[in-house]
Amino acid sequence: MGLTDVFEKDVMELEKDGILFSTLGRLVAWGRSNSLWPATFGLACCAIEMMQSTNAHHDMARLGSEVFRASPRQADVMIVSGRLSKKMAPVMRRVYEQMPNPKWVISMGACASSGGMFNNYAIVQNVDSVVPVDVYVPGCPPRPEALIYAVLQLQKKVRGETFDEAGIELPMVEGWAR
Amino acid sequence: MSAGTADRAGAKVAALAEALVHLGAERADQLSGAILVVPRAAIHQAAATAREHGFDLLLDVFAIDWLTYPGHGGPRFSVSYHVHAVAANERCSLRVQLDDGDALPTVTDVWPAAAFMEREVYDLFGVVFEGHPDLRKLVTPEDLEGHPLRKDFPLGESPTLFNDGRFLDPATFRAGMIGASQGRTGWIGGARKGVLSAAIEADGKGGDA
Amino acid sequence: MKLERGRTAVQEMGRGALALEETGEFETKLMRINVGPQHPSTHGVLRLVVDLDGERIVRLTPQVGYLHTGFEKTMENRTYQQVVTYSNRMDYAHSFGHDLAYVLSAEQLVDAKVPERAQRVRVLLTELNRMASHLLFLGTGILDMGALTLFFYTMRERERILQLFEMVTGVRMNYGYFRVGGLSYDLPEGFEDKARAFLDDFPKMVEQYADMFAKNDIFVNRTKGVGVIPPEVAIANGLTGPSLRASGIALDQRKAAPYSGYEDYDFDVPTSTAGDANARIMMRFAEFEQSMKICRQALDRLEPGPIKDPDRRISLPPRRELETSMEAVIFHFKLVTEGFHPPRAESYVATESARGELGYHLVSDGGSMPYRVKIRVPSLVNLQSLEATCVGGLFADMVVNIASIDPVMGDVDK
Numbered sequence: 001m002g003l004t005d006v007f008e009k010d011v012m013e014l015e016k017d018g019i020l021f022s023t024l025g026r027l028v029a030w031g032r033s034n035s036l037w038p039a040t041f042g043l044a045c046c047a048i049e050m051m052q053s054t055n056a057h058h059d060m061a062r063l064g065s066e067v068f069r070a071s072p073r074q075a076d077v078m079i080v081s082g083r084l085s086k087k088m089a090p091v092m093r094r095v096y097e098q099m100p101n102p103k104w105v106i107s108m109g110a111c112a113s114s115g116g117m118f119n120n121y122a123i124v125q126n127v128d129s130v131v132p133v134d135v136y137v138p139g140c141p142p143r144p145e146a147l148i149y150a151v152l153q154l155q156k157k158v159r160g161e162t163f164d165e166a167g168i169e170l171p172m173v174e175g176w177a178r
Numbered sequence: 179m180s181a182g183t184a185d186r187a188g189a190k191v192a193a194l195a196e197a198l199v200h201l202g203a204e205r206a207d208q209l210s211g212a213i214l215v216v217p218r219a220a221i222h223q224a225a226a227t228a229r230e231h232g233f234d235l236l237l238d239v240f241a242i243d244w245l246t247y248p249g250h251g252g253p254r255f256s257v258s259y260h261v262h263a264v265a266a267n268e269r270c271s272l273r274v275q276l277d278d279g280d281a282l283p284t285v286t287d288v289w290p291a292a293a294f295m296e297r298e299v300y301d302l303f304g305v306v307f308e309g310h311p312d313l314r315k316l317v318t319p320e321d322l323e324g325h326p327l328r329k330d331f332p333l334g335e336s337p338t339l340f341n342d343g344r345f346l347d348p349a350t351f352r353a354g355m356i357g358a359s360q361g362r363t364g365w366i367g368g369a370r371k372g373v374l375s376a377a378i379e380a381d382g383k384g385g386d387a
Numbered sequence: 388m389k390l391e392r393g394r395t396a397v398q399e400m401g402r403g404a405l406a407l408e409e410t411g412e413f414e415t416k417l418m419r420i421n422v423g424p425q426h427p428s429t430h431g432v433l434r435l436v437v438d439l440d441g442e443r444i445v446r447l448t449p450q451v452g453y454l455h456t457g458f459e460k461t462m463e464n465r466t467y468q469q470v471v472t473y474s475n476r477m478d479y480a481h482s483f484g485h486d487l488a489y490v491l492s493a494e495q496l497v498d499a500k501v502p503e504r505a506q507r508v509r510v511l512l513t514e515l516n517r518m519a520s521h522l523l524f525l526g527t528g529i530l531d532m533g534a535l536t537l538f539f540y541t542m543r544e545r546e547r548i549l550q551l552f553e554m555v556t557g558v559r560m561n562y563g564y565f566r567v568g569g570l571s572y573d574l575p576e577g578f579e580d581k582a583r584a585f586l587d588d589f590p591k592m593v594e595q596y597a598d599m600f601a602k603n604d605i606f607v608n609r610t611k612g613v614g615v616i617p618p619e620v621a622i623a624n625g626l627t628g629p630s631l632r633a634s635g636i637a638l639d640q641r642k643a644a645p646y647s648g649y650e651d652y653d654f655d656v657p658t659s660t661a662g663d664a665n666a667r668i669m670m671r672f673a674e675f676e677q678s679m680k681i682c683r684q685a686l687d688r689l690e691p692g693p694i695k696d697p698d699r700r701i702s703l704p705p706r707r708e709l710e711t712s713m714e715a716v717i718f719h720f721k722l723v724t725e726g727f728h729p730p731r732a733e734s735y736v737a738t739e740s741a742r743g744e745l746g747y748h749l750v751s752d753g754g755s756m757p758y759r760v761k762i763r764v765p766s767l768v769n770l771q772s773l774e775a776t777c778v779g780g781l782f783a784d785m786v787v788n789i790a791s792i793d794p795v796m797g798d799v800d801k
């Protein structure tokens with residue numbers, strides 16, 4: 001393909017051909033996807049598996065997600081790991097609001113996603129009624145591998161490589177949203 | 179078989195029971211161990227006596243709501259104080275019975291460990307402990323009304339929704355499963371070792387047990 | 388400034404401020420600080436409201452309930468066998484301990500005869516789990532003090548124990564493997580060799596980092612003499628478990644009222660008289676040895692045999708019988724749907740979990756679901772000692788004190 005063709009073609013088309021493969025926004029998203037720092041938000045049993053996923057055996061550090069930040073101000077992802085009680089729900093909302101944009105939520109475990117086996121007066125039946133959730137991880141508790149897979153999925157989402165139910169590509173996160 | 183706690187009621191417990199007789203205490207042992215039923219008015223004195231008898235470790239304070247217990251006649255609640263004598267390695271429970279609205283004196287001055295336990299009973303059953311230094315809810319949220327472990331407080335299950343739009347009420351389903359009512363399974367249970375076995379044996383059709 | 392051993396420079400400064408205050412040159416105002424419920428060093432969702440006078444804690448109120456799950460109410464609406472799924476989710480660090488406490492209590496109600504092999508396997512798994520729980524405690528405890536490396540070491544060992552459990556139960560946590568009347572199925576082939584291999588490796592692995600606790604100056608300085616609980620105070624506050632034994636009282640339910648055949652095992656109850664945070668933490672190392680001893684003995688005595696009470700009213704019939712016997716199918720159906728009906732009674736069996744005395748108080752009304760379940764959880768009661776350890780001490784020591792009594796919030800809030 002000659003250089004003149006390149007200038008005549010539409011930018012979108014070129015991107016499809018893989019010519020302009022890296023706009024600056026994409027570069028930012030790529031970098032961001034590889035350093036998703038989770039906020040420490042351990043609630044119950046699932047939190048132990050969350051801790052276990054950073055250990056030497058599973059080594060979540062490979063994905064750049066091992067730095068659990070104690071302060072929500074420094075975190076990108078909130079991993080809701082465990083059952084969310086009705087007393088804790090406002091606290092969690094608060095922590096979520098303290099996180100800077102762009103931010104994501106992983107709902108880890110059956111309890112967080114659906115109330116799990118605790119269908120009773122004390123437990124919030126789904127965390128997506130409190131915060132918007134990006135990735136749900138099934139399991140009770142999910143294995144560390146499952147959590148790592150969820151982080152990989154989230155990375156794809158950040159880079160704009162995911163599709164919705166109708167097969168339409170979801171947009172990548174805004175480059176300068178922060 | 180594994181040892182229970184029943185055999186941990188020896189001389190110390192007997193001595194305590196003896197000392198509490200004049201307060202009107204009666205012994206009503208269960209598989210769980212020795213239980214001394216004390217009149218409500220005398221519970222604080224009984225607790226102090228137990229402490230003097232060497233029962234220094236308070237393990238638990240808990241309530242039972244007898245509202246739906248089949249054949250229960252007496253007061254609605256009972257509150258138990260599970261105590262252990264460390265030196266003698268013996269244990270027993272003091273138990274009082276009380277109705278809804280009755281208050282109990284606190285035992286935090288006898289066993290400081292009672293602070294959280296009494297708060298828990300207050301929170302979950304609504305039994306008031308007079309003189310407690312800090313009687314607030316312990317585990318439930320501030321805005322929850324009622325006392326969850328009372329038998330007339332609903333479990334609060336949300337119904338299960340199937341993909342085809344059908345709802346299933348867990349409580350009804352469970353009642354059907356265990357044979358308490360016909361439920362959605364349409365099966366009436368309870369015929370094996372439960373309520374109906376005597377009737378079946380009388381019929382002469384037995385032999386399934 | 389020459390420092391005596393066991394005191395950090397910060398503590399010295401705190402003392403200096405105290406001296407100033409006593410002479411009246413220094414006027415201070417109380418400051419109220421909220422710690423938690425979402426805080427990295429409170430072991431889950433514990434919330435503390437602390438009144439500070441400078442660096443010194445004047446008042447401390449633990450606020451719990453942020454993980455209140457309604458276990459007791461839910462269990463009252465499940466059949467006796469179904470409860471086993473719930474009990475282990477309470478103290479997720481020592482799941483087998485909770486399962487064991489529940490099944491023992493339920494077995495007392497129905498008077499089940501648990502076969503020898505099942506009891507040995509229960510003891511073996513519970514002790515392995517106790518080690519895993521202590522490992523988690525050591526790792527996160529020292530993480531709270533800022534040492535990240537040790538966390539990775541202890542988690543490495545814990546991973547191996549989890550792999551053993553996964554081999555037996557199929558899951559890494561929250562096992563639900565014990566049943567009222569025995570076990571749900573037998574140990575898999577090759578488990579015993581793997582367990583033995585682990586027990587052989589474990590002392591060597593612990594050796595690699597035991598000195599990083601015992602001889603680490605920072606750790607020793609931060610824990611020695613901090614948060615001392617005298618025995619009388621411990622008893623008055625209802626403290627049990629390793630933390631009580633660190634205050635010099637040898638109360639261990641495995642010895643005091645043996646259950647599950649613990650009377651046949653040869654082990655000691657380690658105690659310490661110091662009663663400070665250091666003693667409480669090092670107590671766990673001493674317990675490793677005892678647990679390993681018990682595990683070895685259990686493995687040695689493990690003989691093939693039945694793993695369930697043969698009574699068909701309690702335990703499910705063997706799988707192969709279902710294909711040939713109509714009666715077995717009926718029993719199976721009845722047990723799965725309706726469950727069994729214990730006679731009217733109350734039961735309680737005290738067990739020793741990794742944190743203290745644990746027991747399930749069950750009240751049966753003759754139905755197939757417990758009428759009342761009251762769980763005596765060690766963590767909630769142990770938490771009351773926090774006030775005794777923290778008040779008057781420095782704020783920085785509070786973290787050490789929380790870590791050293793090892794609360795698991797699922798266990799606290801139920």
Ligand code: SF4
Pocket residue numbers: 044045046081082083108109110111112116139140141142476561
């Ligand atoms: S999903 Fe399972 S492991 Fe996770 S918090 Fe709920 S009960 Fe615990």
